[in-house]
Amino acid sequence: MPVISWLSLAWCLIPVILICGVYFYWNGKPADILLASARMTLQLIGVGYVLVALFGNPSLWLTIGVLAVMISAAAWIAIRPVNHHKGFLKPAFIALGVSVALHLLITLKLVLAVDVWYEPRVIIPLAGMYFANTMNAISLAAERYHAELHEGKDEKIARLNAFHAAMIPQINGLLAVGLVALPGMMTGQILSGVSPLIAVRYQIMIMTMILGTSGMGAALMLWLLGRNYRYRKIPMITVK
Template sequence: MAPQAFPSGALLLFALPVGVIVLFRARWFSGGLKVLYGFTRMVLQLTLLGYVLVYLFSARHPYPVLAALGVMLSASAWIALHPLQKKGLHLFARALAAIFLGAGGTLALALFGVLSLSPWWNPRYLLPLAGMTFYGALNGLSLAAERFFSARSMGASPEEARNQAYRAALIPYLNSLFSAGLVSIPGMMTGQILAGVSPLVAVKYQILIMLMIFSSAGLSALFFLFFVVKGESRKEERDDRRAD
């Protein structure tokens, strides 16, 4: 069974709920235009992605696919730091390294240990899996970074801030584990069911995806906090030596 087709113009029906959200966001704390900007950017990015995927799905070599992974990795590290007032190249480098290790390692485990794809860079599998994995890492790292520097600004030690940040970073992913199958039918499973795949096959893929997202988010946040705390400790040591 093919997915149910619908006209693109039908999506305009969602102007009503989105408009309500924009209105009250603007009235309560300003920034309503940011929502509209976000939707405009989302539509343009997804449309462009559709054309890029058509090209990548016909690739005969891994190089274009690896280039796309590089763009996804760099963008996820940059976007993850968006909530922070002060970013800088040093934090970007730490975020990039953390997502590369956390999400990249998780993706490799799925590709080579679970799926055993042939070829390993099959873009129809690799790119959607990488997208979900990097997105999970992005959100986990972003929550950890925001909570860490917020706790530090309130006087917490690097270790105390790290503990608070890691706990906060995992909350939405634990919630998704508890709610899956009871409250929600998660995205991958929903997509496969709509495409006519057996629910039992969709369940296996959804479990794989949730394992990947949880692992990539938890590991990327962990690596980032490790790098940041180590950097903070070195900074304090330098400051102590200068004071002496």
């Protein structure tokens, strides 16, 4: 597999510049794209050095520390569409923790049957994929749930509509895989020389686990929000 030099990586600025041009032409805010791209680059470089050190010296407590940072960041990002309202952060944290922990257990112990569950080389990439997708599902669910209630919808209808909205990306991904696109993990394995048939097995594992953790995370988030709404523990909405 070819090694990408830092100089060659500079060509990746082209798509960033193109999208900034669209923002600029349509009187948008290209600064948002520039800031997000710069932050992404710095975060990935930083985590690259951290992972090199962590992989070289596996540690239970360091792995737990990394997972704690990941879930905290994911919970905070997940509630971004509704962060001007109180009562969303705790349910998001619980939903992420429970759903991702369960599916990591299934993956590591039942599917992969690893001996050391906290092996950073295995658990951190998996946790990253699970947290990212569950975070998106929770974010979509929370935003739609709040919007539906604000429009005066019944709580049960709002919950169902929010769950449907949260699952659209996951269902689309299952329908499109192999026909429209090869997912990132499978592509990476193939590029690194792994047999496509082996890569397929890993991808099936990842996609089913992501489906489960996203669906469970969204459902748990909506259940917690619904409980708080019914008992009026938090003023999430202003009903018309």
